[in-house]
Amino acid sequence: MTPVLSARGLQRTFGAVVAAADINVDVAQGERLCLIGSNGAGKTTFVNMVTGYLKPTEGSILLAGEDVTRRSPREITRRGVARSFQIPQLCLHMTVLENMLTALHCTQAHAHFLRPARDAASLARCDQLLAAFGVAEHAQRLARELPGGVRKLLDIAMALTGQPRLLLLDEPTSGVSADEKFAVMDTVVRAIEGRQDEAPVTVVFVEHDMDIVRRYASRVAAFSSGRIIADGAPAHVLADADVQRYVTGSLPASLAEAA
Numbered sequence: 027m028t029p030v031l032s033a034r035g036l037q038r039t040f041g042a043v044v045a046a047a048d049i050n051v052d053v054a055q056g057e058r059l060c061l062i063g064s065n066g067a068g069k070t071t072f073v074n075m076v077t078g079y080l081k082p083t084e085g086s087i088l089l090a091g092e093d094v095t096r097r098s099p100r101e102i103t104r105r106g107v108a109r110s111f112q113i114p115q116l117c118l119h120m121t122v123l124e125n126m127l128t129a130l131h132c133t134q135a136h137a138h139f140l141r142p143a144r145d146a147a148s149l150a151r152c153d154q155l156l157a158a159f160g161v162a163e164h165a166q167r168l169a170r171e172l173p174g175g176v177r178k179l180l181d182i183a184m185a186l187t188g189q190p191r192l193l194l195l196d197e198p199t200s201g202v203s204a205d206e207k208f209a210v211m212d213t214v215v216r217a218i219e220g221r222q223d224e225a226p227v228t229v230v231f232v233e234h235d236m237d238i239v240r241r242y243a244s245r246v247a248a249f250s251s252g253r254i255i256a257d258g259a260p261a262h263v264l265a266d267a268d269v270q271r272y273v274t275g276s277l278p279a280s281l282a283e284a285a
């Protein structure tokens with residue numbers, strides 16, 4: 027089966043900094059691929075290239091077999107790709123529902139950002155997503171009044187308004203308290219997997235919290251200095267000596283030298 031996402035020889039430099047060296051990865055439908063790596067390893071650069079926010083210096087990106095390397099973020103969105111950001115991209119002076127309607131509207135053809143549609147179908151779609159994410163009770167609250175965990179959930183719910191095939195989440199639990207992090211991820215996974223009559227969503231997410239990685243990833247790709255140094259089942263990747271040395275820091279220096 028054609029992968030939902032293929033990256034072929036992706037490179038990206040910023041002056042002398044090599045943010046992506048030679049990224050090759052295929053992501054199959056329904057996978058939950060977690061990108062791990064220390065700060066500056068190149069995870070967000072990869073997400074930005076897949077979503078069209080950054081153009082690779084070399085290499086190509088295929089979505090369901092179609093080359094989208096030079097496409098704009100908007101064109102990539104239209105091909106079924108959505109994302110959330112490390113810091114939720116909300117309009118803080120608007121209500122939760124207005125944020126949802128605006129996000130939905132932006133995924134549609136001929137969208138006018140300042141005039142989101144309020145037709146029955148749009149309202150029903152937003153209500154259904156807010157309910158799936160357990161935030162329906164907040165629909166009429168201003169986004170600026172929301173606690174961190176609810177902001178994260180709203181941001182991810184907004185990303186799903188366009189019924190994407192591929193969802194990229196940049197640190198879905200950053201800014202979420204330790205008490206809330208599993209509840210937030212449980213809600214996200216339930217909302218994504220519980221969608222009836224819709225194609226399964228493939229998820230690529232960036233995460234620093236190894237408890238979250240172990241619990242929610244079906245596959246892990248470990249980044250270091252712009253390269254993927256290990257890729258496979260979570261237990262296998264997290265046990266890799268280079269991953270423990272360069273990414274998780276869980277291998278004592280003496281053992282790392284011997285490894």
Ligand SMILES: Nc1ncnc2c1ncn2[C@@H]1O[C@H](COP(=O)(O)OP(=O)(O)OP(=O)(O)O)[C@@H](O)[C@H]1O
Nearest residue numbers: 040043044045063064065066067068069070071072
């Ligand atoms: N727009 C940019 N201009 C210059 N350098 C950049 C830019 N974006 C990223 N970089 C550099 O590219 C490298 C990879 O950055 P990137 O943000 O992809 O890392 P990351 O793994 O997502 O890190 P973090 O976990 O801290 O978010 C870093 O050295 C970073 O400073």
